[in-house]
Amino acid sequence: MKNRLAGLSLAAALLVGVSCATGQKAPSWVLSTPPADSANTYFVGSGPGPDPGSATVEATSNLIANIMQYIGVAVKVDTSATAKASLDSYSAEIRQTVETQSTNRLAGFKVLERYSSRDKATGRYVVHILASYATADLRKEKARIEGLFQEKIDAVAKPESEGDALAASGRVVDAATKYIEAMVAASGSDIDNAEIKVERNANKAREQISQLRFSFAGPGEIRASLGKAPGVALAIQVLAGRGGRTGLCHPFRWW
Numbered sequence: 001m002k003n004r005l006a007g008l009s010l011a012a013a014l015l016v017g018v019s020c021a022t023g024q025k026a027p028s029w030v031l032s033t034p035p036a037d038s039a040n041t042y043f044v045g046s047g048p049g050p051d052p053g054s055a056t057v058e059a060t061s062n063l064i065a066n067i068m069q070y071i072g073v074a075v076k077v078d079t080s081a082t083a084k085a086s087l088d089s090y091s092a093e094i095r096q097t098v099e100t101q102s103t104n105r106l107a108g109f110k111v112l113e114r115y116s117s118r119d120k121a122t123g124r125y126v127v128h129i130l131a132s133y134a135t136a137d138l139r140k141e142k143a144r145i146e147g148l149f150q151e152k153i154d155a156v157a158k159p160e161s162e163g164d165a166l167a168a169s170g171r172v173v174d175a176a177t178k179y180i181e182a183m184v185a186a187s188g189s190d191i192d193n194a195e196i197k198v199e200r201n202a203n204k205a206r207e208q209i210s211q212l213r214f215s216f217a218g219p220g221e222i223r224a225s226l227g228k229a230p231g232v233a234l235a236i237q238v239l240a241g242r243g244g245r246t247g248l249c250h251p252f253r254w255w
Contacts, residue, residue, distance in 0.1 A: 108137025
């Protein structure tokens, strides 16, 4: 926002100089982005440069940044490769639309108007670009990109939440399995606080497993000849419980 305000201040100063020198008047959207209407959301990008081409590149980058600000995501060091690739592709589509003045590269997006000015004292240019984006298409794109950023988070949060529910219902083994699944998703992941999430789920899994104990069921003594199966199966029960409560988790039998 500070960069945007600084850019507008610079643009305003340059435009005043141009206006005094040439009598040209900048369109109103240069200093104030039009509000959204019933069909479209509007964006303005501004950028200076030593020549019109360089200024257009800067203005396009500023336009893309303003659209990304609306979408509400930003590429960080820990952004997943999939999300980053999608954002890069999306930005490239916007840039191509602006540079080629195409109207069908990106659904709902188009450049409406351009305005450039030149400061005679410095010889530098300032280019402004006004674009419209069909609000329905913009919201779809926003939801799609947000979904890419959410996928990595859900890969950990979902099994951990399921593990909490299973633990609350006394399903110790199933709960531990879900916590381990969350650990695997978080380990080596590029989501925020991955190490903390690995440790948290490890502690939860450890707490569940600590409740397990084994109990032999059946006769107190089983005999068999070497190399032959015993006449009675060896039954082992996996039990879990705390505070005087014990429940059967899984029975096992070996012959």
